[in-house]
Amino acid sequence: MIIRSMRIGTRLTVAFSALLLLMLIVSFVLIGGMQRMRTITQDIVNVQVSRVSMAQVADSHAQTAANQLLLLLQIDKREERIPLYATMDAELLELDRTVGQIGATLMSHEAHDQFARLTQARALYDELFHETVETIELNGVESARAHFRSKTRAALTGLLQETATMSEQQQQGMQANLEQFKQAEESGRYFIVALITSSLVLGTMLAWFITRSIVTPLKESVAVAENIAQGNLAQTIPLSQSDEMGQLLNSLGLMRDSIVQREDKILKLAYQDTLTSLPNRTHFLESLTEKIAGQSGMVAVLDINRFSLINNALGHAVGDRLLQEVARRLSECDPRPSEMARLWGDKFAFFMMGVSKDRTEQLARTILACLQEPIVLFEQKLDVAGSLGIALFPQDGEDPSSLLRRAEMASRYAKRRHQTVAYAANAGAEPQPDQLSLIGEMRNALKNNEFVVYYQPKLHFATGAISAAEALIRWQHPQRGLIPPFKFIPFAEQTGFIREITPWLIANVIAQAAEWQRRGLDIVPSVNLSTLDLLDRGLVDYVCGMLKQHGVAPNKICLEITESALMEEPELALKHLNELAAKGIKLSIDDYGSGQASLAYLKTLPVNELKIDREFVTAVSSEVKNAAIVRSTIVLCHELGLTVVAEGAETQEELAWLKSNQCDIVQGYGIAKPMPVAQFLAWVGERDLSAERSSNMPG
Numbered sequence: 001m002i003i004r005s006m007r008i009g010t011r012l013t014v015a016f017s018a019l020l021l022l023m024l025i026v027s028f029v030l031i032g033g034m035q036r037m038r039t040i041t042q043d044i045v046n047v048q049v050s051r052v053s054m055a056q057v058a059d060s061h062a063q064t065a066a067n068q069l070l071l072l073l074q075i076d077k078r079e080e081r082i083p084l085y086a087t088m089d090a091e092l093l094e095l096d097r098t099v100g101q102i103g104a105t106l107m108s109h110e111a112h113d114q115f116a117r118l119t120q121a122r123a124l125y126d127e128l129f130h131e132t133v134e135t136i137e138l139n140g141v142e143s144a145r146a147h148f149r150s151k152t153r154a155a156l157t158g159l160l161q162e163t164a165t166m167s168e169q170q171q172q173g174m175q176a177n178l179e180q181f182k183q184a185e186e187s188g189r190y191f192i193v194a195l196i197t198s199s200l201v202l203g204t205m206l207a208w209f210i211t212r213s214i215v216t217p218l219k220e221s222v223a224v225a226e227n228i229a230q231g232n233l234a235q236t237i238p239l240s241q242s243d244e245m246g247q248l249l250n251s252l253g254l255m256r257d258s259i260v261q262r263e264d265k266i267l268k269l270a271y272q273d274t275l276t277s278l279p280n281r282t283h284f285l286e287s288l289t290e291k292i293a294g295q296s297g298m299v300a301v302l303d304i305n306r307f308s309l310i311n312n313a314l315g316h317a318v319g320d321r322l323l324q325e326v327a328r329r330l331s332e333c334d335p336r337p338s339e340m341a342r343l344w345g346d347k348f349a350f351f352m353m354g355v356s357k358d359r360t361e362q363l364a365r366t367i368l369a370c371l372q373e374p375i376v377l378f379e380q381k382l383d384v385a386g387s388l389g390i391a392l393f394p395q396d397g398e399d400p401s402s403l404l405r406r407a408e409m410a411s412r413y414a415k416r417r418h419q420t421v422a423y424a425a426n427a428g429a430e431p432q433p434d435q436l437s438l439i440g441e442m443r444n445a446l447k448n449n450e451f452v453v454y455y456q457p458k459l460h461f462a463t464g465a466i467s468a469a470e471a472l473i474r475w476q477h478p479q480r481g482l483i484p485p486f487k488f489i490p491f492a493e494q495t496g497f498i499r500e501i502t503p504w505l506i507a508n509v510i511a512q513a514a515e516w517q518r519r520g521l522d523i524v525p526s527v528n529l530s531t532l533d534l535l536d537r538g539l540v541d542y543v544c545g546m547l548k549q550h551g552v553a554p555n556k557i558c559l560e561i562t563e564s565a566l567m568e569e570p571e572l573a574l575k576h577l578n579e580l581a582a583k584g585i586k587l588s589i590d591d592y593g594s595g596q597a598s599l600a601y602l603k604t605l606p607v608n609e610l611k612i613d614r615e616f617v618t619a620v621s622s623e624v625k626n627a628a629i630v631r632s633t634i635v636l637c638h639e640l641g642l643t644v645v646a647e648g649a650e651t652q653e654e655l656a657w658l659k660s661n662q663c664d665i666v667q668g669y670g671i672a673k674p675m676p677v678a679q680f681l682a683w684v685g686e687r688d689l690s691a692e693r694s695s696n697m698p699g
């Protein structure tokens with residue numbers, strides 16, 4: 001803990017200093033030991049050894065002097081004894097000098113005692129020796145020998161004993177010193193080994209503690225960083241340390257917090273609609289995915305009617321405020337759906353789990369009721385209404401995105417039919433897997449020129465001539481063969497790809513009209529327009545540009561529009577229709593009768609022609625109800641100045657009935673099926689020829 005409270009830098013400095021100190025102590029101890037050893041060795045070599053040898057020298061001098069005295073006692077003639085006196089004196093002098101030297105170096109108490117005994121023995125011997133020598137000279141050898149035997153011999157033996165003891169003592173002393181040295185050296189060795197071992201242990205422990213004090217928090221930091229990297233942001237970060245690791249952990253904590261903040265922000269951006277603060281499409285789909293498994297319930301999409309009109313007319317600021325207000329009202333509706341989102345633009349989505357059909361209807365009413373009161377913005381009262389599309393699960397699908405798509409389709413369906421609510425089950429099917437692959441291939445089909453235009457003739461009853469022809473697209477698929485339009489046009493409309501198909505078709509058909517004009521054929525081709533085409537702001541200019549480019553008069557082309565195409569955004573659609581009509585382009589209402597539009601409404605449109613849907617034309621000659629509808633439609637259209645086209649007449653009876661009921665034009669298998677252009681032209685040529693032949697026939 002104390003270690004951890006230090007900064008890592010301090011910790012390392014302290015640790016290295018401690019290790020260095022240990023090394024220094026060990027070195028000093030080693031040097032000291034070696035120094036002591038050297039002193040002892042020197043002492044042994046310089047003092048002890050010389051003392052031993054001096055004791056030995058003294059001993060040998062004493063012995064030589066003793067031998068010479070014994071020799072002297074053997075010599076009778078005086079003149080023969082004289083030279084021996086000199087050598088004897090010299091030996092004794094040497095003995096005295098050596099003893100004196102030994103005495104000067106002696107240190108121990110014991111040695112001093114021994115030395116005192118030696119000098120005493122030497123003095124005694126000296127005295128008796130001189131007495132012996134005097135006796136020789138005065139009384140002769142015999143009495144000297146007797147004196148020697150009685151007195152001097154004992155003193156000599158004493159002296160020799162003392163010198164020998166001295167020498168032995170010195171040797172023993174040296175031996176003892178050597179022994180001591182050996183012991184000192186041994187214990188010194190143990191001490192040094194112990195010192196080095198303990199320094200090693202101490203150093204290792206220190207290193208271990210220091211390393212651990214760094215590695216453990218480092219590991220903690222790594223774990224924290226890894227956790228952050230793995231997105232585990234809820235972890236607690238240990239923040240107790242005050243060292244660099246503490247700072248690192250602190251920084252990691254700050255980093256984690258800012259990641260959390262940013263993640264929150266990103267999540268908000270990714271999952272929330274910024275305008276209304278409602279969840280967005282992604283969030284909606286994720287919530288639905290979480291809850292849908294094995295459940296029943298409903299998904300609804302609300303489309304605000306006339307929103308783009310308000311947006312365009314009053315500006316985007318008003319549009320935004322309107323959406324915010326709608327979002328606020330929807331959030332307050334009771335009962336409130338489990339989840340609510342703004343998908344995009346003016347589309348809101350809801351889902352609710354485990355609801356019955358009754359409850360679904362109640363919820364639909366509640367949602368729509370939110371929009372009943374006009375919304376007041378910038379002192380303007382705005383009436384808004386919505387079209388609600390409802391998909392039920394599991395009946396309409398179990399996959400959240402396809403359910404949402406189906407609910408969107410249903411809301412479009414409701415809008416087109418001017419209904420407030422529509423169920424997905426009634427609003428058309430979802431593309432099948434093989435159709436999905438077709439959708440993907442459509443783009444290439446246009447590039448590869450796989451689309452072909454067929455023409456179906458329209459017969460003018462009054463003149464018996466083919467006055468017009470409807471251009472109907474087909475897809476010559478390299479693998480699947482000829483694909484009819486109902487298999488891809490609805491999806492081209494859903495995906496918006498129709499915006500590319502229609503211009504191609506218009507260009508193709510106008511070029512064809514120019515060609516027919518050159519051949520002298522007075523046939524007006526018609527092109528089918530989809531909702532998206534009609535709402536396309538570039539449509540009018542494009543058609544006019546093509547007509548101009550090919551030198552075709554505007555009234556030599558007809559555009560067929562279904563009433564449902566007019567319902568999506570009636571104002572814009574009507575604006576475009578008026579512009580097209582102003583240019584002189586012919587307009588035709590297609591599939592009349594299949595929708596809800598009344599003739600009174602159609603009267604307000606700048607159209608020239610009305611095509612009665614095949615549904616009513618089929619069996620017109622036998623079905624009383626169909627006959628009544630078609631007949632009255634023909635009458636009313638004529639009153640309104642519209643040309644009537646009956647679609648889908650197959651039998652001669654139907655054709656005859658239509659002709660006799662003043663229908664202007666007929667189109668159907670009863671005349672001819674749609675044909676590729678070459679075949680169509682050949683068919684027209686053949687028909688004209690036989691008409692000519694029959695008129696030329698006599699009779």
Ligand code: C2E
Pocket residue numbers: 456471472473484485486489505527528529530560590591614647648649650667668669670674
């Ligand atoms: P539509 O505009 O109502 O076209 C008439 C459809 O009725 C054609 O089908 C035609 O072949 C068929 N038909 C005509 N007479 C008879 C008949 O006597 N009996 C029967 N059973 N059917 C008859 P087709 O060509 O399959 O086109 C179907 C629909 O596809 C068209 O209905 C139109 O809505 C759409 N469509 C075709 N071509 C185009 C196009 O180029 N652009 C657009 N936007 N839609 C197209």
Ligand code: CA
Pocket residue numbers: 470528560590
């Ligand atoms: Ca048509």
Ligand code: CA
Pocket residue numbers: 590591611613614647
């Ligand atoms: Ca039609």
